Amino acid sequence: MRHSTIVSCSLAFLATGMAHASMPPQSPEKPISAAAAMTEKNAAAETVGEARALGRAQDHAVKNYRRNMSRMAAAEKKKQAEAAAAEAARAQRARKEAEALAKAQDRVVAYYKRSLGIETFVKRAPRGVEKLTCFTGIKDRHARIGVQVVNGKVTYFAFYSKWKPRTCSIDAGRDGDDWEDNGTSSKVTFVDGKGVLVIHRTNKSYRFDFKNVDRMRYCGMDGKINGSLTVTRGERKCIVKGIMDGHQG
Secondary structure: OHHHHHHHHHHHHHHHHHHHHHOOOOOOOOOOOHHHHHHHHHHHHHHHHHHHHHHHHHHHHHHHHHHHHHHHHHHHHHHHHHHHHHHHHHHHHHHHHHHHHHHHHHHHHHHHHHHOOOOOOOOOOOOOEEEEEEEEEEOOEEEEEEEEEEOOEEEEEEEEEEEOOEEEEEEEEOOOOEEEEEOOEEEEEOHHHOOEEEEEEOOOEEEEEEEEEEHHHHOOOOOEEEEEEEEEOOOOOOEEEOOOOOOOO
């Protein structure tokens, strides 16, 4: 029995030794060389430098973009200002041309009436006589009126309107048409029943209300003139409501 135990222990010790001998020996870790460490450090530094350079380039691109946008906005603003100035200059020239045209037409109409023995205004206005005029619109589309007032009452007026190529011309005096005064208003009935015009007087203004005035008679086109035109003492611009409607033909 003792002999068997010794044999068993010997066999177990021998098996353990053989198993240990059959296992491969562990290889020790190789240390990182100084050159490899330096290479990794340089690569990391290179990456950081590239990132910073890219950031600076992006910042520069953003600044350039903002600068260009600012320049473009300033250029557009300047362009708009120049266009507005040019438009204002054109409008001013158009007004001057319209006024010159109106004066020329006045001279033609006055000459024509003088040739027929008709006077539009007395050459030397007596005391108490006042002349009012106004103009509104542009060269090719406007309305204007000239009014003679004696002692506060309208004694003659000449109305002219234009919507290129059509024009209207109406004039009336107390010696030709039927005038009827009623307080601060005067009613003018045109000859041949071609319409009625009522003049309303205030302290500074005279409002001419056109009521079914025949366009064919005074404008050479179908329809009626309805609306109003107001001329005010000291004002160059007329107040026009409705009388140009349909005037474009």
